[in-house]
Amino acid sequence: MSKQYVGVVGAGSFGTVIANILAENAPVLLYARRNEVVDEMRTMKRSGSYLLHQNIHPTNDLEQLAKECQVIFPIVSSSGFRDSISDLSPFLKPYHILIHGTKGLDVDHKAPKPLSRESVRTMSEVIQEESVVVRVGCLAGPNLAKELAEGQPGATVVASHFDEVIQIGQQLLRNPRFQVYGNNDLIGIELCGILKNVIAIASGALSGLGLGENSRALLISRGMVEMIYLGKALGGNVEAFIGLAGVGDLVATCFSKHSRNFTVGYRLAQGETLSEIMQTMEELAEGVNTTKIVKQLADYYDVGAPITRMLYKVLFEDLPVEKALDSLMKISFTEDVGFL
Amino acid sequence: MMRLFSRSKRTISGYEPILPTRKHWPVVQLSRQQDKFVEEVIQSSMERLAEEAPKLEELVDELETTLYRERLRIRQNPWAVDPQDEETFWKKIKNKLVGISVQHTNGNSLHKKQIEQAKEILRDIVSRYAHEISSTFKPSSYRLARNIVTFGFARLLNASRVKGFRSFYSTQYSLRDKINIVGEVELLRELAQKGTIIMVPTHFSNLDSILIGWVIHELGLPPFIYGAGLNLFNIKIFAYFMNSLGAYKVDRRKKNKIYVETLKAYSRQAIRWGCHSLFFPGGTRSRSGKVEDKLKLGLLGTAMEAQRLNYEQSEKKGEEAEKIFIVPVVLNYHFVLEAPSLIRDHLKIEGQERYYVETDEYSTSSKIIKFLFQFFTEGSDISVSFGKPMDLMGNLVDEEGRSLDKHGRKISMREYFCSGGKITRDIQRENEYTRMLGEAILKSYHINNRVFSSHLVAFTAFQMIKQKYPYLDLYNLLRIPEEEQVIEYKEYKQTFGKLREEIFRLHKAGKVDIAPHLKQEVDLVIAHGIDNVGLYHSRRPLLKNKEGNIITNDLNTLFYYHNRMEGYGLEQFFTQPHSRKQFIEE
Numbered sequence: 001m002s003k004q005y006v007g008v009v010g011a012g013s014f015g016t017v018i019a020n021i022l023a024e025n026a027p028v029l030l031y032a033r034r035n036e037v038v039d040e041m042r043t044m045k046r047s048g049s050y051l052l053h054q055n056i057h058p059t060n061d062l063e064q065l066a067k068e069c070q071v072i073f074p075i076v077s078s079s080g081f082r083d084s085i086s087d088l089s090p091f092l093k094p095y096h097i098l099i100h101g102t103k104g105l106d107v108d109h110k111a112p113k114p115l116s117r118e119s120v121r122t123m124s125e126v127i128q129e130e131s132v133v134v135r136v137g138c139l140a141g142p143n144l145a146k147e148l149a150e151g152q153p154g155a156t157v158v159a160s161h162f163d164e165v166i167q168i169g170q171q172l173l174r175n176p177r178f179q180v181y182g183n184n185d186l187i188g189i190e191l192c193g194i195l196k197n198v199i200a201i202a203s204g205a206l207s208g209l210g211l212g213e214n215s216r217a218l219l220i221s222r223g224m225v226e227m228i229y230l231g232k233a234l235g236g237n238v239e240a241f242i243g244l245a246g247v248g249d250l251v252a253t254c255f256s257k258h259s260r261n262f263t264v265g266y267r268l269a270q271g272e273t274l275s276e277i278m279q280t281m282e283e284l285a286e287g288v289n290t291t292k293i294v295k296q297l298a299d300y301y302d303v304g305a306p307i308t309r310m311l312y313k314v315l316f317e318d319l320p321v322e323k324a325l326d327s328l329m330k331i332s333f334t335e336d337v338g339f340l
Numbered sequence: 341m342m343r344l345f346s347r348s349k350r351t352i353s354g355y356e357p358i359l360p361t362r363k364h365w366p367v368v369q370l371s372r373q374q375d376k377f378v379e380e381v382i383q384s385s386m387e388r389l390a391e392e393a394p395k396l397e398e399l400v401d402e403l404e405t406t407l408y409r410e411r412l413r414i415r416q417n418p419w420a421v422d423p424q425d426e427e428t429f430w431k432k433i434k435n436k437l438v439g440i441s442v443q444h445t446n447g448n449s450l451h452k453k454q455i456e457q458a459k460e461i462l463r464d465i466v467s468r469y470a471h472e473i474s475s476t477f478k479p480s481s482y483r484l485a486r487n488i489v490t491f492g493f494a495r496l497l498n499a500s501r502v503k504g505f506r507s508f509y510s511t512q513y514s515l516r517d518k519i520n521i522v523g524e525v526e527l528l529r530e531l532a533q534k535g536t537i538i539m540v541p542t543h544f545s546n547l548d549s550i551l552i553g554w555v556i557h558e559l560g561l562p563p564f565i566y567g568a569g570l571n572l573f574n575i576k577i578f579a580y581f582m583n584s585l586g587a588y589k590v591d592r593r594k595k596n597k598i599y600v601e602t603l604k605a606y607s608r609q610a611i612r613w614g615c616h617s618l619f620f621p622g623g624t625r626s627r628s629g630k631v632e633d634k635l636k637l638g639l640l641g642t643a644m645e646a647q648r649l650n651y652e653q654s655e656k657k658g659e660e661a662e663k664i665f666i667v668p669v670v671l672n673y674h675f676v677l678e679a680p681s682l683i684r685d686h687l688k689i690e691g692q693e694r695y696y697v698e699t700d701e702y703s704t705s706s707k708i709i710k711f712l713f714q715f716f717t718e719g720s721d722i723s724v725s726f727g728k729p730m731d732l733m734g735n736l737v738d739e740e741g742r743s744l745d746k747h748g749r750k751i752s753m754r755e756y757f758c759s760g761g762k763i764t765r766d767i768q769r770e771n772e773y774t775r776m777l778g779e780a781i782l783k784s785y786h787i788n789n790r791v792f793s794s795h796l797v798a799f800t801a802f803q804m805i806k807q808k809y810p811y812l813d814l815y816n817l818l819r820i821p822e823e824e825q826v827i828e829y830k831e832y833k834q835t836f837g838k839l840r841e842e843i844f845r846l847h848k849a850g851k852v853d854i855a856p857h858l859k860q861e862v863d864l865v866i867a868h869g870i871d872n873v874g875l876y877h878s879r880r881p882l883l884k885n886k887e888g889n890i891i892t893n894d895l896n897t898l899f900y901y902h903n904r905m906e907g908y909g910l911e912q913f914f915t916q917p918h919s920r921k922q923f924i925e926e
Contacts, residue, residue, distance in 0.1 A: 004760075090749070164769055
């Protein structure tokens with residue numbers, strides 16, 4: 001195993017951090033689409049603000065990557081994910097194992113509204129639609145890139161229907177500072193990573209309003225319930241959500257002031273509109289797009305999702321954050337937990 | 341009316357057999373070397389069982405459980421086909437087991453001698469099961485049986501259709517006019533010469549296996565082997581056909597691990613010997629009348645394993661591996677003889693998988709002959725739709741048997757079993773592959789299901805009745821008096837027309853198939869449907885009254901035929917404008 005190269009597609013911050021973790025156990029081919037990025041990585045031995053491990057070899061040749069690596073980690077934004085896999089697809093074989101680390105949804109733009117699950121895909125489903133690869137998995141969990149890069153202790157979940165994929169993921173990623181759990185509920189774990197981004201924006205908004213920990217605790221616990229209802233409607237199981245990739249990741253993201261999702265919420269609460277925020281943010285937070293899609297799915301499947309619905313109004317219908325919070329606080333819930 | 345819809349034009353010309361002489365048939369090879377084959381089955385199941393219960397204590401537990409269950413079955417649920425020596429066999433096993441168990445309960449780990457004894461007992465049981473399952477294929481009986489079916493059916497058909505004294509010897513109509521074979525037949529014939537076929541039909545009626553057997557011959561394919569429920573051997577006429585067609589016996593009462601493993605080993609080895617096989621992956625007949633939406637994966641899993649073993653073996657021998665192809669088949673009838681009892685069972689157990697008593701509706705040879713006569717003397721079509729052949733991963737294959745991805749690029753099937761460049765055995769992986777294959781088969785059923793007029797008239801009528809009682813659940817709805825159910829024809833026709841449009845739309849989008857008769861003028865299609873739906877039931881599910889309105893004599897069977905159209909989202913045409921649950925936040 002150790003002589004074999006492991007592939008990483010996408011040299012963004014999370015992709016680079018994962019490549020660095022992998023490089024402790026195996027030589028890594030790190031793919032970036034743009035030549036100048038590859039050149040820079042080769043000459044400067046760094047990608048963005050992160051230094052590259054000496055075991056990492058930058059490349060922009062997908063064919064070579066597929067040839068050298070049996071295990072590939074695609075870690076690109078959800079908007080570019082389908083194209084990336086479709087570019088890689090001609091070189092992929094049935095023996096390949098793909099473990100992605102992208103937390104977003106893929107939408108068929110020609111699909112009728114409101115969107116149903118028919119036209120919304122998770123990344124593992126995109127891989128299977130675009131390629132012959134069936135041994136697919138995903139990475140999820142509280143993986144704040146900055147902390148991992150600093151070598152702080154952390155953990156992740158490798159989810160797959162295949163035990164083989166989980167075991168290989170564990171062998172490749174595990175080190176004394178990094179724990180790796182396995183889970184068989186692939187869709188559930190993917191949904192955890194996706195749905196928590198919505199709640200993370202809301203958490204940023206609470207912070208922007210200058211509210212304290214009681215309110216955040218309320219948000220996290222109600223957000224958790226909402227994630228579970230939505231997750232069940234979209235094909236996941238409850239168990240996934242109470243693990244590291246669910247509650248663990250939710251807590252980490254809701255408290256992280258560095259995440260893009262948190263920042264969007266924070267600035268909304270400070271009175272900026274989404275379009276103003278978009279003008280000054282290099283990359284849009286995944287959670288914004290996710291909110292738009294998940295709101296429609298909640299409509300289609302008749303799922304009670306008050307936080308998502310209210311956030312949708314704030315993001316796309318200019319509802320002031322204070323008013324949204326006001327409405328949420330007026331909901332008279334009768335039960336705390338009703339899904340177990 | 342009948343002539344209008346009958347399809348006298350032959351769509352398929354006669355097929356030459358793909359293997360000219362019977363001695364080349366894999367099933368004949370297998371029966372010639374039956375001892376060798378059964379020994380392989382025993383060996384293979386012993387190995388697998390040893391893997392599953394590696395510790396001797398586990399093996400003894402397994403043997404004790406099996407003994408207990410078998411004795412219970414003999415006492416509580418004996419069948420006429422059961423062998424005479426059952427009692428004595430299991431008594432012997434019991435006596436042998438007692439010796440080992442005494443040691444076992446003393447808490448000492450077992451000695452080598454005991455291990456050998458336990459293995460010997462296991463071998464006795466496996467060997468008994470393997471012989472019990474094993475078929476007795478006789479080419480001469482096969483030919484005779486097939487001739488009876490073809491000649492007999494054709495004579496009946498002509499006697500009924502072509503009037504007059506000489507009609508009995510007329511050849512104006514053949515079984516072909518009755519049974520429409522559609523789909524990827526040429527490709528199937530090609531592939532049957534290049535690899536091993538696993539045919540997986542939907543299952544509605546006990547007639548299915550006879551029908552499929554006839555179709556297989558008609559297409560020039562050698563006989564397939566298939567597992568037939570032992571209960572069918574209770575009925576003499578079936579027992580005759582089954583034995584002669586290469587059926588192996590499946591006893592659904594025996595659910596113990598040793599039996600199941602032996603059965604799987606039988607199937608796995610037969611596939612590896614190149615025998616084309618037939619599974620009904622739905623398990624039993626569909627009791628609800630719905631096209632299968634869940635499959636039993638046990639036997640499909642044996643195909644997956646056989647494929648991997650073929651690759652392993654071929655590598656050792658340095659020759660090309662025998663490839664296995666899956667061919668889904670959808671059978672469509674206007675009627676199912678057993679419908680009333682099937683739907684009764686279904687309603688009784690509400691879809692739960694439990695022990696059920698085989699009903700007596702269809703249990704004697706004379707009843708079946710009477711039914712067959714009726715079937716051929718009255719007009720009712722059957723269609724057998726072959727779906728696109730696939731490899732074991734659900735990929736489509738070309739005429740050379742090569743697997744293709746969605747973009748038409750060639751895939752190496754072997755590589756699905758590889759890790760690190762080598763073929764590896766990973767049972768969990770193969771189970772997951774089998775689950776995926778099951779999904780691909782269900783998808784194929786769904787799109788190859790041929791909508792008949794009878795399905796659609798039943799669906800429309802049942803949904804219209806249901807709409808009248810929005811507050812009743814299914815069980816209460818089925819209890820409302822039938823005589824009160826009258827649907828005004830004009831309204832019925834309008835709804836039917838709307839649904840048919842939707843079916844046409846789905847057909848165009850490649851999501852369902854349609855019978856040609858569905859395209860006729862709408863009044864004719866409705867009349868055709870009503871004439872044919874549940875044609876042979878004493879209480880007809882749909883009729884027209886004197887005023888020309890639609891009535892029902894049996895809501896249960898109407899529900900049964902209605903279920904055939906489930907899963908296409910047609911229900912939405914009947915519900916009130918979507919009443920979204922009111923959430924408190926809104």
